[in-house]
Amino acid sequence: MRCxxxxxxxxLSSFCALAQQTQPTPSLEDRVNxxxxxxxxxxxxxxxxxxxxxxxxxxxxxxxxxxxRASAATSRKLTREEALKVQVDAALRQRxxxxxxxxxxxxxxxxxxxxxxxxxxxxxSSACLEYTMPGAGNAFSFRAGNYSIRGVADIxxxxxxxxxxxxxxxxxxxxxxxxxxxxxxMTHPAIKTLRSFHRSSTTAEFERSLRELTGAVPSPxxxxxxxxxxxxxHAYLLRSIAYAPGTDPRGDVIVAFKVLEFPxxxxxxxxxxxxxxxxxxxxxx
Numbered sequence: 356m357r358c359x360x361x362x363x364x365x366x367l368s369s370f371c372a373l374a375q376q377t378q379p380t381p382s383l384e385d386r387v388n389x390x391x392x393x394x395x396x397x398x399x400x401x402x403x404x405x406x407x408x409x410x411x412x413x414x415x416x417x418x419x420x421x422x423x424r425a426s427a428a429t430s431r432k433l434t435r436e437e438a439l440k441v442q443v444d445a446a447l448r449q450r451x452x453x454x455x456x457x458x459x460x461x462x463x464x465x466x467x468x469x470x471x472x473x474x475x476x477x478x479x480s481s482a483c484l485e486y487t488m489p490g491a492g493n494a495f496s497f498r499a500g501n502y503s504i505r506g507v508a509d510i511x512x513x514x515x516x517x518x519x520x521x522x523x524x525x526x527x528x529x530x531x532x533x534x535x536x537x538x539x540x541m542t543h544p545a546i547k548t549l550r551s552f553h554r555s556s557t558t559a560e561f562e563r564s565l566r567e568l569t570g571a572v573p574s575p576x577x578x579x580x581x582x583x584x585x586x587x588x589h590a591y592l593l594r595s596i597a598y599a600p601g602t603d604p605r606g607d608v609i610v611a612f613k614v615l616e617f618p619x620x621x622x623x624x625x626x627x628x629x630x631x632x633x634x635x636x637x638x639x640x
Contacts, residue, residue, distance in 0.1 A: 433502070437488045441466065441502070443624055447615055451626050454537065459629035461500055465512045466492030467621025472505050494520055497595070497610045497629055509595040509610065512585070512623060519581040521605075523638075525564060525596040527552055528583035531611075534590050536626050539611035546630075549594040549609060552579060554636040561598060561638055587617045592630075598638050608632045 433441075441464045448455075451462055471483035471491035486492040494508035495501070505511050505520035510528075519526020529545045555561035567574035568581040583591055590613040597605035612627035 431489060431501070433488050437486070440486055441488070441492050444616075447624060447626075454626065454628075457628055459497075459500075460627065461497075462624070462626050463495055464492070464622055464624045465495060465510075468493050468511070468513045496605075497593075497627060498605050498608060498632075507597075507605065509608070510593060510612075512621075514621070515585050515617075517583045517585060517591070519568075519593070519595060521595070521597060523561070523598045524605075525552070525555070525561070525568060525594075525598070526581040527568065527579050527594045528581060529592045530583055530586070531590045531592055533588045536590055536611060536613040536628065539590055539592065539613075539628075539630070541609075541630055543592065545592050546609065548578070549592060552576075552594065552596075554596055554607070555598065555638060556636065557639050585614055585617050585623055587614050589614055597635050599635065606632055606635045 443462050443464050448462060454460060455462060466486055469480065469482035469486070469491060471480070471486065472493060483491055488502045490502050490504045490508060490511070492502055494503055494505045494511040496503040496507060497509045506522045508521050509519065509524070509526065510517055511520040517528055519528065527549055529548060531539060531543065531545055553564075555564055563572075566572045567576070568579060570580065570582065590611065593610045593612065594608070595605075595610065596607045608629055609631045610627055610629050612625045615624045615626060617623045
């Protein structure tokens with residue numbers, strides 16, 4: 356009887372393992388549907404941001420809950436297939452294994468911009484269907500520790516540039532040069548520069564600073580920019596200030612990151628660490 360039971364359990368275990376290995380790969384229709392779902396979430400997030408920016412009123416509890424839901428829906432756990440698409444090289448994972456035990460640290464591969472993450476436009480190109488995660492692997496939220504649509508992301512990749520893409524976000528990127536990621540902490544001289552940036556309190560101030568940071572108009576502080584060149588081996592400091600009419604759950608963070616590789620396919624791998632985090636400022640009309 357014991358032999359029969361052991362044999363039965365062995366066969367059952369083998370069957371379950373085989374069933375797990377033979378799960379069907381998502382079909383073209385499945386991937387298109389996933390892209391549509393993610394794009395609908397993208398649209399909702401943009402609409403929430405546009406509404407909150409235009410009405411100028413103080414947010415109530417329901418407004419903040421709606422914003423949080425919209426933001427959360429645009430950054431989700433990756434499927435197993437998606438995770439494999441953006442898996443970082445094993446040698447890099449091993450090299451930074453010790454560093455990654457640090458709280459709020461990570462190792463991330465950003466995919467080249469394929470034009471997949473655009474409000475109110477669903478792209479069914481082969482590239483967009485390959486990377487079905489929010490933002491098509493091109494935009495990342497350090498706070499969530501995950502890929503997200505650009506509207507709620509801290510950083511994204513466009514050709515050979517990093518930029519801060521989030522809606523109602525001031526992003527400031529400083530190139531600290533070819534130094535170890537471990538040497539970037541809150542004592543670095545560039546931290547003082549990041550902290551000197553004045554957080555906006557009104558919509559007019561926010562929009563003026565945003566135009567200056569993106570280079571749309573001349574800035575009195577040209578060394579502050581939301582755009583940075585991608586250079587292999589260089590480390591960077593990013594300050595990302597996410598505003599809302601009320602308390603934005605994304606807050607105001609300072610992140611250190613380093614470019615580990617930038618191959619010809621246009622993707623890049625970064626190792627990163629959140630150095631500080633505080634509540635986001637409130638914008639008055």
